[in-house]
Amino acid sequence: MTGMEVLVIGGGPAGVSAALEMARGGLNVTLCEQGPRLGGAIHRQPDDPARRLRVPRAQRRRWRTLAEALSMSPVEILCRHMFAGVEGSGAVLLEDRASGRIVTRRPAALVLALGGVERVTPVPGWQLPGVVTVGGLQVMMKSTGRAPEGDILIAGSGPLLLAVAAQLTALGKAPVAVLERSTGPLSLRAVAGLIRAPAYLWEAAGYLSRLIRAGIRLQRGASVRSIAPAGNRLSVTIVDNIGLERRLVVDRVALHDGLLPNGNGTAAAPAGPFTVLAGDCREVLGGVAAIADGRLAGQAVLAKLGLAGSDSAGSAATLQHERRTQSALNTLFDYSGGDAAQLPDDTVICRCEGRTLGQLRALLAADDRVSAREIKLNGRFAMGACQGRFCAEWVAAYVASQRDGQPPQVAEIVGSRWPVKPVSVSAFVERHPSSPSE
């Protein structure tokens, strides 16, 4: 043991893998996870071990290997500790949710493995209760081992739509429809890329055969145009590949348009510790790559601190292989959302504060050319509690589509101040026992 302390944020595959690599190299590692259990989104553990959602065997094995190594390692694990940011003096701030207090650490290095966030492109009504992300729907199933109540519509684009539709079907609750926006043909490049990754093809074949057996049709070229309340349910207007509209009344709508790196809080802090990003928050490449990337992040820290790590060639090759597979896979989908010009003015863009597309259009119509910072400070887009995680990328793309010149950068709109997430002021206050005179 060198006694040098390092901190890992995020208990998914990238974070656990980085923690193990650094512990093997002789560092004193603390692993922080915001939720009550480790696993991240991909390896989320069930509330009741007897009620476990079935996942592909290779995926289950990967987590078991990591979890067993972790249980035999000296890594200190802190669950329900939220990463609040790196403050001016370089201290890392964590919010301990059990005690409601801020914990301060000054590690020699910091690995951020914050995962990804889902992209969801706005449609009228996407802010209504009952509308969830496809990943959010999957969290419900992985946690409870049950299908959520009610009729479910799945829409957007990406392989996750298929996976979640198949998982719902396996739980006896087939979705009423699965709408895949993309109409793109299978390109030679995509085929060539996927043939190198038979595990993905095998997984997809499993999902598809389950859907086919259940009589569920994947409607390509179809998308959600709008969602409106209908009593306790949701009335969804769907447009198909030839522009015909129809209406479906359901209990839940699950939306998803691909994944984005969770970049909030990853900007370099001038006085902060040596920091490395690992996994989907650095580059969205999925669970296999996250393990390799975590190892590489751990090795980068060990090298920086003058310690020897294991050989990096294998991890780098894995990363390269997964990058090729993901880019082939991505050509099959359309993550751009619908035509923004067709969205009505009252479409909510900022889900936190209900800021609308009409308000964004008015901001852009002003005589003075609005800067990236003004989009947030004057327009209040990315100003709300989620700090732009679900609107900043779309707003940046929309602004870029509306005018010439330098497009606004997402990082510039969002800014890089701590806290990364809302923290109660009381968490910073040391409460002493009150004296009788108070």
Added chain:
Amino acid sequence: MTSAGQTFLFDGMAIPFASNETIAMALDRAGIRTFGSGQGSSAGRYFCGIGACQACIVSVDGTRMEACLTPARKGLQVARIASVLP
């Protein structure tokens, strides 16, 4: 694990929950989809499930927390958060 009579209070109403379950999952199973009045037209509700969107913030024993990340515990006082106008 089905719970025998474990409940927390949501705006004064007893909500049953299973061991290790989050507040968000227990509320959903109780048929509650609106977790607060939120801001603008955006009511409090479950959305991303991973603590990123902040849409499911509720008051837990007086402190604002994501319902999707917070384990339910017997006797917790959970409340909808009143509307805040920007």
